[in-house]
Amino acid sequence: MGESAAIELDNVTRIYKRDRFEIRALDGVTMSVPAGRFVAIMGPSGSGKTTILNLIAGIDRATSGHVSVGGEVVSRMTERELAGWRARHIGLVFQFYNLIPVLTAFENVELPLLLTPLKKSERFEHVEAALAVVGLADRMHHYPRQLSGGQEQRVAIARAIVTDPTIIVADEPTGDLDARSAEEILALLRDLNLQFRKTIVMVTHDQRAERFVESVYRLDKGVLAGVEPARPAAIDAAAAARSRVS
Amino acid sequence: MKYAMLVLKNLTRNKRRTSLTVISIAVSLFVFSALVSLPTVADQVLADSASSTRIAVHNKAGLTYALPEAYRTRIAATPHVVAVMGESWFGGIYHEVTDAFPNLAVDPEAAPQLWSDWNISKPAFDQFEKLRTAALVGPGTMKRFNLHIGQQIMLRGTIYPINVTLKIVGTTGGKAPPNFLLFRRDYLEEAIGRPGIVSIYWVRADSSAAVPGVIANIDQQFANSSAETQSESEASFIGSFMDNYRAFFTMAEVLGIIVVLSIGLVAANTAAMSVRERRAEIAVMRSMGFTPRLLVTLMVAESLIIALAGGLLGCASAYIVLKVFSSGSPAAGPLSAIRMPPVVLGETLAAASLIGLLSALIPAQAAARRNIVEALRMVA
Numbered sequence: 001m002g003e004s005a006a007i008e009l010d011n012v013t014r015i016y017k018r019d020r021f022e023i024r025a026l027d028g029v030t031m032s033v034p035a036g037r038f039v040a041i042m043g044p045s046g047s048g049k050t051t052i053l054n055l056i057a058g059i060d061r062a063t064s065g066h067v068s069v070g071g072e073v074v075s076r077m078t079e080r081e082l083a084g085w086r087a088r089h090i091g092l093v094f095q096f097y098n099l100i101p102v103l104t105a106f107e108n109v110e111l112p113l114l115l116t117p118l119k120k121s122e123r124f125e126h127v128e129a130a131l132a133v134v135g136l137a138d139r140m141h142h143y144p145r146q147l148s149g150g151q152e153q154r155v156a157i158a159r160a161i162v163t164d165p166t167i168i169v170a171d172e173p174t175g176d177l178d179a180r181s182a183e184e185i186l187a188l189l190r191d192l193n194l195q196f197r198k199t200i201v202m203v204t205h206d207q208r209a210e211r212f213v214e215s216v217y218r219l220d221k222g223v224l225a226g227v228e229p230a231r232p233a234a235i236d237a238a239a240a241a242r243s244r245v246s
Numbered sequence: 247m248k249y250a251m252l253v254l255k256n257l258t259r260n261k262r263r264t265s266l267t268v269i270s271i272a273v274s275l276f277v278f279s280a281l282v283s284l285p286t287v288a289d290q291v292l293a294d295s296a297s298s299t300r301i302a303v304h305n306k307a308g309l310t311y312a313l314p315e316a317y318r319t320r321i322a323a324t325p326h327v328v329a330v331m332g333e334s335w336f337g338g339i340y341h342e343v344t345d346a347f348p349n350l351a352v353d354p355e356a357a358p359q360l361w362s363d364w365n366i367s368k369p370a371f372d373q374f375e376k377l378r379t380a381a382l383v384g385p386g387t388m389k390r391f392n393l394h395i396g397q398q399i400m401l402r403g404t405i406y407p408i409n410v411t412l413k414i415v416g417t418t419g420g421k422a423p424p425n426f427l428l429f430r431r432d433y434l435e436e437a438i439g440r441p442g443i444v445s446i447y448w449v450r451a452d453s454s455a456a457v458p459g460v461i462a463n464i465d466q467q468f469a470n471s472s473a474e475t476q477s478e479s480e481a482s483f484i485g486s487f488m489d490n491y492r493a494f495f496t497m498a499e500v501l502g503i504i505v506v507l508s509i510g511l512v513a514a515n516t517a518a519m520s521v522r523e524r525r526a527e528i529a530v531m532r533s534m535g536f537t538p539r540l541l542v543t544l545m546v547a548e549s550l551i552i553a554l555a556g557g558l559l560g561c562a563s564a565y566i567v568l569k570v571f572s573s574g575s576p577a578a579g580p581l582s583a584i585r586m587p588p589v590v591l592g593e594t595l596a597a598a599s600l601i602g603l604l605s606a607l608i609p610a611q612a613a614a615r616r617n618i619v620e621a622l623r624m625v626a
Contacts, residue, residue, distance in 0.1 A: 057533065059618040086534065086535045100255075102256060107255070111531070159534075
């Protein structure tokens with residue numbers, strides 16, 4: 001196909017220690033996600049979905065095996081290198097939004113940019129653009145408590161994309177939303193993928209997600225059970241959109 | 247500077263808690279700075295009044311025992327002595343018992359040489375020598391009783407069963423204690439039947455280098471007599487009065503340190519609570535790429551701002567209170583010399599910085615180094 005892999009997991013095992021017990025969250029998982037794809041990782045609770053996401057995002061370390069993202073072997077980086085790498089390459093979206101309550105939408109989105117050498121005026125432009133992409137340019141001075149759940153998640157997505165990261169990882173982004181807001185967030189993520197060619201990896205229980213993603217990676221008991229193409233309608237729509245963009 | 251917004255926003259996260267923390271630190275550092283300022287009273291009194299060439303000669307048995315008037319001539323004949331002045335404690339009161347203030351009878355002729363640093367005008371000295379009932383009064387006492395030059399006042403004796411009627415001919419200044427009243431000893435001697443006794447002889451040596459020799463010489467002259475003398479420099483003489491307060495000063499300093507330590511623990515608990523509430527946020531910021539060191543710096547900066555605000559507030563309050571106390575309370579005796587020296591301001595702000603730094607450092611480090619996944623799981 002000629003598609004380069006944005007993410008590669010090579011025989012990755014992750015074992016957690018809980019008191020006297022060892023929990024094998026991932027057991028020799030090997031998988032790759034091509035660049036520019038919007039994929040979902042699905043499976044029952046405890047199947048290791050979030051663990052994979054954490055390893056890809058560089059906030060957790062594999063017990064064995066290698067994790068490469070964008071050609072860099074994440075599993076070999078030091079904590080300090082990882083922090084810098086995350087700032088440049090990863091945009092994280094959480095189930096409970098995790099916005100800072102004392103900061104406005106604008107300031108929340110600006111937060112990752114504080115780690116960059118951008119000037120204040122440049123940061124302003126980036127934040128404004130990111131909020132415009134998620135449709136909240138008019139809410140930039142609102143605090144999280146003044147926004148709905150769906151709007152908060154949009155702000156969180158703006159925060160994830162503001163640094164123009166290589167990969168966006170989303171952990172149950174629709175888990176705390178009503179059906180309508182969930183659809184809107186899924187559509188927004190799909191649009192980001194189609195318009196900006198962002199590689200998006202999403203962990204979800206939400207069956208609706210299958211209509212929006214290109215591939216679904218099924219996990220079961222820490223093992224990759226299979227990779228399924230998403231519904232043809234979504235693929236068709238994605239292809240059509242790509243052709244429009246190009 | 248780009249992180250300043252973050253620090254300031256976090257300070258306003260819980261305004262009530264921030265305000266209460268600032269106030270509690272301010273109160274404790276107010277107490278600390280006031281207590282630590284107390285020992286400066288002794289230094290201040292010495293600096294304000296002691297001369298390097300003045301010597302106090304008193305009875306070796308104690309200040310309550312007098313010396314014979316006849317000693318004066320012999321002391322005056324001692325090498326390097328340029329002036330000798332007898333002084334007797336009168337201990338009179340103005341109107342009420344609560345009106346007590348230091349009033350002393352002194353030999354007028356030697357006063358200009360002995361008290362050359364008391365800023366007494368020549369006309370006042372001249373009047374003091376001419377008029378037997380003349381009195382020189384310190385500005386504190388003048389202000390306290392609303393007195394004026396030319397006014398006639400009567401002091402009721404508490405040691406001697408007499409009253410003295412005095413006319414104020416001038417005021418003292420410079421290094422003179424602000425609440426002293428001086429009148430003539432010959433007037434007192436006459437009023438009490440000429441017993442020929444003196445409480446203290448004040449002696450001025452021709453140089454500070456000569457003081458040790460003069461002290462030794464005087465004490466040697468009267469050794470083995472019925473009234474042996476003990477001579478000491480003015481600084482040592484005043485310092486011996488201050489010794490009565492030393493234990494009190496030490497206790498005050500210890501109390502001040504205890505207050506700071508206890509508020510440090512309270513501040514540490516508050517900081518720990520504040521950090522604990524933000525563990526998930528800290529984990530989110532780390533997932534964005536914020537390093538533990540940067541996060542610790544931000545949290546410690548918050549704590550330092552709170553502690554320094556408290557420190558400045560406490561210091562300023564203590565400074566104002568001490569100033570009011572020292573200027574408006576002559577009845578406070580030597581304590582009226584209390585003031586806050588710059589070193590106490592420095593010590594208080596250093597204590598505030600330590601409270602801010604140490605109270606936040608440990609919880610901030612623990613939170614910033616916590617496993618990101620574990621911290622995020624607590625939110626989920």
